Amino acid sequence: MSWYKIGTLNDLVLNSGICAQVKNQQVAVFYVPNDKQSVFAISNFDPIGKANVLARGIVGSLQAQLVVASPLYKQHFCLKTGQCLEAETIRVPVYKAKVEHDQVFISSQPVLAASSVS
Amino acid sequence: MPQKILVIGNGMVGHHFVEQMRGSDQHAQITVLCGEANLAYDRVYLSSVFNGKTAADLALTTHENYQKLNITVHTSQWVEHIDATQKQLTTANGTIYDYDKLVLATGSYPFVPPIKGNDQSHCLVYRTLEDLEQIKKCANDSKVGVVIGGGLLGLEAANALKQLGLNTHVVEFAPQLMAVQLDQQGGKLLRNKIENLGVSVHTGKATSEIVAGEQCRYRLNFADGSHLETDLVLFSAGIRPYDTLGNKAGLTLGERGGIVINNACQTSNKDIFAIGECALWDKKLFGLVAPGYNMARVAASQLSGGDLQFNGADMSTKLKLLGVEVGSIGDAHGATANAKELIYQDPIRDCYKKIVLNESGDKLLGAVLVGDTSDYDTLLQYMLNDMALPEHPECLILPDSAGGAPTLSSSALPDTATICSCHNVCKSDIISAIDNGANELGAVKTCTKASTGCGGCTALLKSVVDAELAERGVEVNNHLCEHFAYSRQELLHLVKVEKIKTFAELLKSHGEGHGCEICKPAVGSILASTWNDYILSEQHVSLQDTNDNYLANMQKDGSYSVVPRIAGGEVTAEKLIVLGEVAKEFNLYCKVTGGQRIDLFGARLEQLPVIWQKLIAAGFETGHAYGKSLRTVKSCVGSTWCRYGVQDSVGQAIAIEDRYKGLRSPHKIKMAVSGCTRECAEAQSKDIGIIATESGWNLYVCGNGGMRPRHADLFATDLDTTTLITYIDRILMFYVNTADKLQRTSVWLENLEGGLEYLRQVVIDDSLGICAELEQQMAHITNTYACEWLRTIEDPNAVKRFRQFVNSPDTDENIVFVQERNQIRPATEAEKSALKYAQQRPIAVTEITQEQEDVLV
Ligand code: SRM
Ligand SMILES: Cc1cc2nc3c(=O)[nH]c(=O)nc-3n(C[C@H](O)[C@H](O)[C@H](O)COP(=O)(O)OP(=O)(O)OC[C@H]3O[C@@H](n4cnc5c(N)ncnc54)[C@H](O)[C@@H]3O)c2cc1C
Ligand code: SF4
Ligand code: FES
Numbered sequence: 003m004s005w006y007k008i009g010t011l012n013d014l015v016l017n018s019g020i021c022a023q024v025k026n027q028q029v030a031v032f033y034v035p036n037d038k039q040s041v042f043a044i045s046n047f048d049p050i051g052k053a054n055v056l057a058r059g060i061v062g063s064l065q066a067q068l069v070v071a072s073p074l075y076k077q078h079f080c081l082k083t084g085q086c087l088e089a090e091t092i093r094v095p096v097y098k099a100k101v102e103h104d105q106v107f108i109s110s111q112p113v114l115a116a117s118s119v120s
Numbered sequence: 121m122p123q124k125i126l127v128i129g130n131g132m133v134g135h136h137f138v139e140q141m142r143g144s145d146q147h148a149q150i151t152v153l154c155g156e157a158n159l160a161y162d163r164v165y166l167s168s169v170f171n172g173k174t175a176a177d178l179a180l181t182t183h184e185n186y187q188k189l190n191i192t193v194h195t196s197q198w199v200e201h202i203d204a205t206q207k208q209l210t211t212a213n214g215t216i217y218d219y220d221k222l223v224l225a226t227g228s229y230p231f232v233p234p235i236k237g238n239d240q241s242h243c244l245v246y247r248t249l250e251d252l253e254q255i256k257k258c259a260n261d262s263k264v265g266v267v268i269g270g271g272l273l274g275l276e277a278a279n280a281l282k283q284l285g286l287n288t289h290v291v292e293f294a295p296q297l298m299a300v301q302l303d304q305q306g307g308k309l310l311r312n313k314i315e316n317l318g319v320s321v322h323t324g325k326a327t328s329e330i331v332a333g334e335q336c337r338y339r340l341n342f343a344d345g346s347h348l349e350t351d352l353v354l355f356s357a358g359i360r361p362y363d364t365l366g367n368k369a370g371l372t373l374g375e376r377g378g379i380v381i382n383n384a385c386q387t388s389n390k391d392i393f394a395i396g397e398c399a400l401w402d403k404k405l406f407g408l409v410a411p412g413y414n415m416a417r418v419a420a421s422q423l424s425g426g427d428l429q430f431n432g433a434d435m436s437t438k439l440k441l442l443g444v445e446v447g448s449i450g451d452a453h454g455a456t457a458n459a460k461e462l463i464y465q466d467p468i469r470d471c472y473k474k475i476v477l478n479e480s481g482d483k484l485l486g487a488v489l490v491g492d493t494s495d496y497d498t499l500l501q502y503m504l505n506d507m508a509l510p511e512h513p514e515c516l517i518l519p520d521s522a523g524g525a526p527t528l529s530s531s532a533l534p535d536t537a538t539i540c541s542c543h544n545v546c547k548s549d550i551i552s553a554i555d556n557g558a559n560e561l562g563a564v565k566t567c568t569k570a571s572t573g574c575g576g577c578t579a580l581l582k583s584v585v586d587a588e589l590a591e592r593g594v595e596v597n598n599h600l601c602e603h604f605a606y607s608r609q610e611l612l613h614l615v616k617v618e619k620i621k622t623f624a625e626l627l628k629s630h631g632e633g634h635g636c637e638i639c640k641p642a643v644g645s646i647l648a649s650t651w652n653d654y655i656l657s658e659q660h661v662s663l664q665d666t667n668d669n670y671l672a673n674m675q676k677d678g679s680y681s682v683v684p685r686i687a688g689g690e691v692t693a694e695k696l697i698v699l700g701e702v703a704k705e706f707n708l709y710c711k712v713t714g715g716q717r718i719d720l721f722g723a724r725l726e727q728l729p730v731i732w733q734k735l736i737a738a739g740f741e742t743g744h745a746y747g748k749s750l751r752t753v754k755s756c757v758g759s760t761w762c763r764y765g766v767q768d769s770v771g772q773a774i775a776i777e778d779r780y781k782g783l784r785s786p787h788k789i790k791m792a793v794s795g796c797t798r799e800c801a802e803a804q805s806k807d808i809g810i811i812a813t814e815s816g817w818n819l820y821v822c823g824n825g826g827m828r829p830r831h832a833d834l835f836a837t838d839l840d841t842t843t844l845i846t847y848i849d850r851i852l853m854f855y856v857n858t859a860d861k862l863q864r865t866s867v868w869l870e871n872l873e874g875g876l877e878y879l880r881q882v883v884i885d886d887s888l889g890i891c892a893e894l895e896q897q898m899a900h901i902t903n904t905y906a907c908e909w910l911r912t913i914e915d916p917n918a919v920k921r922f923r924q925f926v927n928s929p930d931t932d933e934n935i936v937f938v939q940e941r942n943q944i945r946p947a948t949e950a951e952k953s954a955l956k957y958a959q960q961r962p963i964a965v966t967e968i969t970q971e972q973e974d975v976l977v
Pocket of ligand 1: 489667673674675681682683711712713715716717718719745750751790792805806823824825827828864884
């Protein structure tokens with residue numbers, strides 16, 4: 003697995019998301035520092051609203067699971083697994099993320115591929 | 121053989137009978153002959169048609185519904201004759217029907233006094249939907265209208281004429297209004313109030329003839345030699361039972377009309393029943409719907425082997441006439457021997473209350489309430505249940521501040537207490553509904569039907585349900601979400617009292633977890649309403665909901681719309697040209713919104729700062745179309761141009777929009793200002809509506825369009841501008857402080873205990889002593905206003921967020937537009953894949969240009 007540098011911690015927004023381009027893919031990167039892991043990355047594409055917007059959703063927790071709520075229709079996607087909490091069959095791709103000396107790296111391929119009924 | 125039941129009349133009572141009958145006998149062959157063209161509708165709310173309700177809104181049933189219930193119904197079928205020996209009847213078109221049992225539910229008709237000239241084209245009555253059409257039509261070519269009759273229905277009719285824009289008069293033969301229900305004092309106060317609303321009242325006038333008028337179509341000549349000119353006459357001089365059929369069938373009638381019935385609702389012929397307004401029981405006719413429903417239940421029970429009896433009915437009424445609250449309970453005139461009266465009169469709040477007590481002063485016999493009926497429910501329960509009065513019964517009508525009694529608690533009521541008289545629901549029915557699983561007000565309403573008739577019992581029902589739920593330990597949980605065990609109002613108090621400035625602080629001290637998309641925007645809004653900081657600053661940015669997050673409304677494809685403020689809808693040619701130029705440069709779709717401004721759609725995230733930079737340079741500012749905050753103040757053109765306008769509505773709208781722009785609130789706020797009663801700005805559908813009068817401004821509050829429309833309530837009249845603004849300041853801040861998250865003012869008011877009257881007390885009389893604080897809070901907001909878009913383009917850190925990618929200048933390829941009617945629109949999924957298939961690049965919309973780069977640095 004190769005890593006792709008998207009920028010520095012300064013480019014991220016605290017408790018919120020930004021979008022990075024990783025090899026032609028749109029990746030939503032979230033910075034939630036009060037957890038063991040502080041940077042999370044999932045695909046930016048909302049498979050329900052069919053638009054590249056997940057990075058612009060509100061980040062929060064539901065029953066101790068870190069989630070982002072899609073800004074379009076408010077379905078929740080788990081930041082760690084990409085699972086949609088409202089639709090069992092929908093999961094968005096998840097990327098690995100790490101911070102080294104303030105530099106932010108995202109895996110160049112998703113580690114968990116999306117799945118959906120269709 | 122199933123029994124053949126024939127029902128004549130499909131009014132409110134006839135319909136109720138049919139439903140009850142089918143409920144207790146699945147097999148009976150039921151046929152209904154309905155004289156009107158419409159199936160049963162809610163006559164009680166007939167007047168609401170003048171407020172925009174349609175015939176369909178009032179309908180109590182449909183043909184499909186009757187079909188489902190296996191009931192045959194013929195509309196526009198007038199029954200002419202009954203042959204009781206053959207058990208047959210004949211309709212006006214000659215059709216003959218047989219019956220085993222006949223039910224007469226023919227109701228009554230308006231009485232037109234035998235005055236010479238009463239049969240002319242613009243002399244009308246008010247009872248049916250068809251009458252109403254006729255009234256509307258005649259009002260169209262009339263300026264003045266007179267209602268003959270100052271009783272309950274007459275005043276309702278006057279209200280209708282007023283709403284149709286006529287200069288309205290009421291002529292009453294008796295020396296006072298509503299002589300049946302009110303005493304002299306009550307009648308006098310009612311008259312004053314109604315006259316203040318611009319309806320002229322003439323009492324003690326007997327109309328002798330209607331002749332051609334000089335200024336108007338007609339002239340009414342009165343017996344005392346005086347006269348009145350009018351274009352339209354509406355008779356509302358009482359009702360008479362439709363009893364001619366009974367006469368033809370040989371049934372016993374009362375001396376002054378009405379078909380005589382016994383306790384089983386049976387007429388003098390055992391196979392013929394009579395119910396509703398046509399029936400005479402114990403020498404009494406009942407002109408209200410609740411007793412009629414009761415008779416319908418009795419007749420249905422009798423016809424299906426039951427033995428329910430009719431034992432008379434209470435004729436107490438509570439209503440709102442021309443916006444004036446009036447209540448009459450039991451022996452309102454103190455006619456009982458040795459009755460005692462206690463009177464409370466308040467010339468400041470302009471209300472009159474009287475209670476009638478028995479000789480020993482421990483039981484309530486009756487009451488009259490004018491101007492304030494908040495005590496009605498409690499008083500009615502005391503009378504109906506024959507309950508012993510408290511030691512000082514005067515506390516029942518004294519205002520709370522004078523140590524008045526708390527409202528009657530649910531537990532004090534006996535289980536047999538009738539809560540809803542329309543549907544005959546008593547307290548024990550509600551208890552059993554709750555025991556059977558109805559765990560909130562709505563569910564109780566659905567399964568008992570309580571409060572779905574005249575609506576008069578709504579408050580009482582709610583208090584009974586709340587008390588019963590509380591007793592069962594059901595907690596009505598108003599926690600914001602799993603992260604905060606507080607209501608929005610409680611959190612707002614915490615924020616204020618502890619001077620909390622950020623979500624992180626609040627979460628740490630009073631919450632748990634990370635928050636979510638419910639509590640974050642709600643707290644963001646609370647912080648903004650309280651401190652008015654820039655919402656995209658580092659500590660607030662992650663709280664903002666979809667639209668606030670980028671100060672623009674997100675569209676279905678992730679692009680945005682741009683809505684600059686156009687206060688009051690007034691815009692110069694120069695500014696229109698700028699909007700056009702910007703739209704052209706960025707290839708944006710243009711649309712005039714329902715809020716009197718212009719919306720530019722199809723802007724990409726990264727284009728927003730450049731677009732706004734241009735708009736701001738031309739003098740525009742943000743329109744907050746994205747915020748839970750003030751949206752628009754619509755205006756009509758007003759006295760400046762319009763030949764009817766009485767005040768400068770545009771100037772007022774602009775001033776108000778400028779004052780409240782940027783105020784964050786639990787939900788969005790909309791306002792409008794109209795220049796005269798024609799109401800072209802539709803102010804009565806707004807949270808705050810203002811309508812100009814000759815001498816100032818009428819203030820309407822808590823209207824709503826949208827999914828559950830609500831007409832705004834008239835809050836205060838003829839205000840000068842300073843008072844108007846003071847009241848709006850206080851109302852808005854009180855709303856901001858007490859409403860639930862995402863609660864529009866309409867729902868807020870409906871849930872505010874004490875309703876409109878309470879709001880008036882808080883805002884006008886300062887009953888809570890908080891007005892100074894509310895004004896101060898508003899002053900803080902108005903003093904700290906700053907255009908969010910100006911702040912944003914001036915702050916490189918803020919602009920940085922407006923990029924599709926942090927690490928590349930590329931744009932989102934999934935945003936694709938096609939052309940339609942000479943403008944862009946988002947491509948559909950099918951169009952997108954077709955385009956991709958053809959290996960075409962999406963239609964290029966302006967790439968990031970040098971200007972964008974300039975803003976970025
Ligand atoms: C643009 C506009 C339609 C139009 O083309 O005319 C519009 C568009 C939207 N309306 Fe509206 N409403 C627009 C006038 C209205 C009106 C009419 C009015 O204001 O006179 C109403 C009914 C009046 C009322 O609100 O009482 C209206 C009732 C709603 C509602 C239902 C509110 C309710 O209480 O039931 C929503 C949903 C909500 O707010 O929760 C809504 C929500 C929306 C949103 C913001 C949905 C969203 O979150 O994306 C729409 C996107 C706006 C955009 O992208 O710019 N819009 N919306 C109008 C903008 C007016 C403006 O200049 O700001
Ligand atoms: C404007 C207005 C406001 C009111 N407000 C209130 C209120 O606030 N509270 C309250 O309790 N009551 C109120 N009422 C009174 C209430 O509407 C009546 O008590 C109720 O409608 C009576 O029902 P009913 O079925 O007996 O008569 P109706 O509703 O009059 O129905 C009788 C039906 O029988 C039909 N009919 C008559 N003769 C024949 C025939 N020969 N053949 C075929 N069909 C025939 C008629 O056309 C009519 O459709 C109000 C009435 C009006 C007009
Ligand atoms: S509301 Fe009155 S002033 Fe305003 S445009 Fe209409 S008629 Fe003219
Ligand atoms: S009393 Fe009329 S609805 Fe309940």
